Amino acid sequence: MPAPSAAGPVRGRDWRDPSTWHLRTRLVLVAMGLLVAICGAVGVFSYVSMDAFLTRQLDEQLAAASHRSSEFGRPESGGGRGDLLEARGQGIGTLNARVRNGSVVSAGFLAGDASRGGLSDDDEAVLLELTPNNEPVNRTLSAGDYRLTAVRAPYGDTIVTGLPLEEKHNTLASLVGTLGLVSAGGLLLIGLVGTAVIRRTMQPLEQLSEVATKVSRLPLDAGEVALGERVPASAAHPGTEVGSVGYALNQMLDNVASALKVRHESEMKVRQFVADASHELRTPLTAIRGYTELMRMTEHFTPDGEKSLARVQSQSERMTALVEDLLLLARLDEGQPLKLTDVDLTQLAIESVTDEKVMAPDRVWQLELPDEPVIVRGDAAQLHQVIANLLSNARKHTDAGTKVVTGVRRSAGGGAVVTVTDDGAGIAPEFVAKVFARFARADAARTNPADRPGPRRAGARPAGGTAVDTAVETAESTSGLGLSIVQSIVQAHGGTVDVTSRPGRTEFTVRLPAPRPAPPQRAPAAPSR
Structure with missing residues (x-):
């Protein structure tokens, strides 16, 4: 089993935490974010430019309509007391009003069927609030939004002329819709094409990650390890940034494989030495035990000599058991059936x-x-x-x-x-x-x-035994x-x-x-x- 990562547990992906997203996902989102910013800037610039152009065009038309109304309203022209809407060249939706002595004398607008439409009292109040300085202003009337201008005529009346803003609003709305559709299509196209391109570009990194993951799952702690995982040659040429990483990873894996091979050979030598040494030790240990038993049967010893001989025999038996354990471990390490x-x-x-x-x-x-x-x-x-x-x-x-x-x-x-x-x-x-x-x-x-171990004086011996007895008992413990x-x-x-x-x-x-x-x-x- 591979050792746990030193970097700690891997965090799970949380869509609320951008640091856990895939790199390709972040790149696609960054590209789409830049496109949204560019489209937004282009859209705002286009909207402002179109609004200024349409407003300037409308003001020119409003100035011409106001001039026609003022000229038609002159007493010597025959329309001084007539309807200003009867002046030539007035288009559908044009609004005209004559203000005299602070009150609206006549007011109306041309409806879609070329008939005259009237204004409400609220509309007349709005017209009375206008300053006759020939400056166009936007106002909302009962018939809709209008661009109005008030002009004080030489004959004393104030002539109010207005043109509807509906066509301008429709044009701007069409522009916004067109920009929105084009931007959405561009975003979709960038998302699909960008994902495919980025995925293809990031494929070498995925190969590097796959190789590193496989190596991390290999049991490298013991035994012979076949470290055959390598980054493909297509992702391991040092001409690019990713290729340099792949090349360095392959170099590192070659070095690790070489070190593992040397380590395994060293382990095999140690195991063989332990097995050979243990096998060779069995013969002298058997001889020691045999001669000890022979001496006990044929020779007479003092009580201390008898005790020492017993210790020799017990230690030879212990060493024999230790040798047998080492031989067993050597056989298990070799994988014997x-x-x-x-x-x-x-x-x-x-x-x-x-x-x-x-x-x-x-x-x-x-x-x-x-x-x-x-x-x-x-x-x-x-x-x-x-x-x-x-x-x-x-x-x-x-x-x-x-x-x-x-x-x-x-x-x-x-x-x-x-x-x-x-x-x-x-x-x-x-x-x-x-x-x-x-x-x-x-x-x-x-x-x-x-x-x-407890607090003892240096060289002190436990009661009831010699220093040799204590060493033997400690060695026999495990x-x-x-x-x-x-x-x-x-x-x-x-x-x-x-x-x-x-x-x-x-x-x-x-x-x-x-x-x-x-x-x-x-x-x-x-x-x-």
């Missing part, structure tokens, strides 16, 4: 607990077993060693009177679960993470009270290989082992997979005649 049979874990648990009761009757040994046997497919001797090592670990690192419970049960997926739980002092939190490491020892964290052997055996069987510990409860849990069904045997072929 297991001797698979149907193994009853309940029977192994009963036998192991029975052995521990004899060795440590001062502990409380309990069993929690199901009514039916729990059968797994595995190596019986190695699985027996797993349970024995866990029980031995509990015996060595707990006080007298500690309750040790061994449980076996069937898991939900058809596999098996073996637990060894004790109510001892627990494992130090800083040691839990490395409890399965080889030669790892936590003497100060989980030992018998008699073995815990070699630091028991739990690593448990982990190696369980992993060789395709299972897992973990530990949880707190003061008053330490539990080792072994999970083994369900037995695989045996492949169907082919029927023997019929003999040919």
